[in-house]
Amino acid sequence: MFRLEKTDGKARAGVLQTAHGEVPTPVFMPVGTQASVKGVSPDELIEMKAPIVLGNTYHLVVRPGLEVIQQMGGLHKFMGWRGPILTDSGGFQVFSLAKIREMTEAGVMFSSHVDGKKFFLGPQEAIQAQNTLGSDVMMAFDECPPWPCDRERMAASLTRTHRWARICREEQDRIGHRNLLFGIGQGGDYGDLRAKSLEELQKIGFDGYAVGGVSVGEPEDLMMKAIDASEPHLPADRPRYVMGLGHPDQIVRMIGKGMDMFDCVLPTRVARNGTACTDTGPVSARKPTWTRDENPIVRGCACYACSRFSRAYVQHLIKAEELLGLRLISLHNLHFYLETVRQARAAILGGRWVEWSTEFLGRYHRGGKEQEKEKA
Structure with a gap:
């Protein structure tokens, strides 16, 4: 599933094996939020040797809807991409984009930012949705509190995230598909909570581990501290994914801290500003x-x-x-x-x-x- 080929200091080179091919790491994943990397065709992505792209469950559930994508033969066929796809669970967008939301221990009821239509997304629903999409790498459904967040709220959020992570694992095992499932560690600015989060996720057991809740508005020094607090608690035999990290120098620094996978909309977003x-x-x-x-x-x-x-x-x-x-x-x-x-x-x-x-x-x-x- 993941083969670590070489380390140089903390920097790592490896290969992630997926159902649609190998992904050499470290890797940058172009973001195709709505089944499209903005302004770029699949053939152009192949030409530039992009090994994997990212899609987002929230956006695809909202529009065009899972039924449409399923009828079209799954996300790969729908978007004309033959390589590996990683899908985010939609948790971040539910908590940041949805206009009206009501959170319970089972998940989140929210209104679409597009047309106000109501949806429910929880750990089981997120796994079922990603299996319908047919992505190669799926992300567990988590809560990503806004920054800044006080310690008491963050600790309560972690309890929920870990419980949801276990439900995600159980649901994926029940379905029995060969998609890879990554857990997402949280913890905000609190190093001990970040360590606890990753240790709890490893007890559940995932194919890879992500550091979530970074690059969400916090100063860069706090972002780097979050990575430093997380790295010792990430298993060496699993890929390590820093979610949503954007600037080239930040990515290079993160590779030097032992991270493997990165995604960001920045390359196409800043292009639209010239x-x-x-x-x-x-x-x-x-x-x-x-x-x-x-x-x-x-x-x-x-x-x-x-x-x-x-x-x-x-x-x-x-x-x-x-x-x-x-x-x-x-x-x-x-x-x-x-x-x-x-x-x-x-x-x-x-x-x-x-x-x-x-x-x-x-x-x-x-x-x-x-x-x-x-x-x-």
Whole structure:
């Protein structure tokens, strides 16, 4: 199921085996929340060697609905993607997006943010829904309290999350499908609660473990402390997933802390604002220096956008509000994320992690400072 190939310090390189193929780790998972990575086709994802994509149970339950996807042959066939898919349980969205919700010990009754229609989602329903979707990796249904959260509320939330996790495990065992099931550790800013959460989840037994409740508005130093508190309590023979983590430098730092799997909407979200991701930090395509610049977005980048088009052309498309401009930057950004993580994996396998990561982070942060000076 998961094979750890090599470690370099805490950084890890491995392979996750799924029903739809192998996923080399560390890995970045492009987010296809509503059965689509925004502006990017499955063939383009294959071209950029994306090994796995992410879908979201909440959004797919709300629209188009499980019955439609089931009738269309499952999520893989519905979205035209033949590789592995990981689905979130929908818990985070229920607690953050749903307009009206009523939580009980059994789950959450909520109104759709789309049309107000009422739905109920609990641990059993989340597992049943993900099995209907047919994802390769499913996530347990959990409660993700907002940040900040006081200790008493967080402790009560953990009790519920752990009980729901056990129900998820039992429901998946009852169904008997070969999908992998990951548990989600919570605990907020409280290191001892994070340790307790992961220890409780291991008593239940999962195919992988996620660190949840990070990158939810807290300062970066608290996010890193949450990972540091969690890492010693994560089993070495299971994949480790940090949910929703976004910036390239953060991902590289997390790999160095022993984490394996990452997802974020940031590459396509910032592209829609005309921002390109580079190894010297984010760059706006609206920069005046791009107006007559014949160079690609990033020199040496092998993505479709950089191999065919100039900065001047990309800027023209963005200013003219042409959809191609957003697509080209999205393609570039996703390629950049995927290539960065591939390079990280190669560095671990080659015993060069410290050298590679130090160079990457130094270049990234120096570039960010230089761009701040330009803005000033």
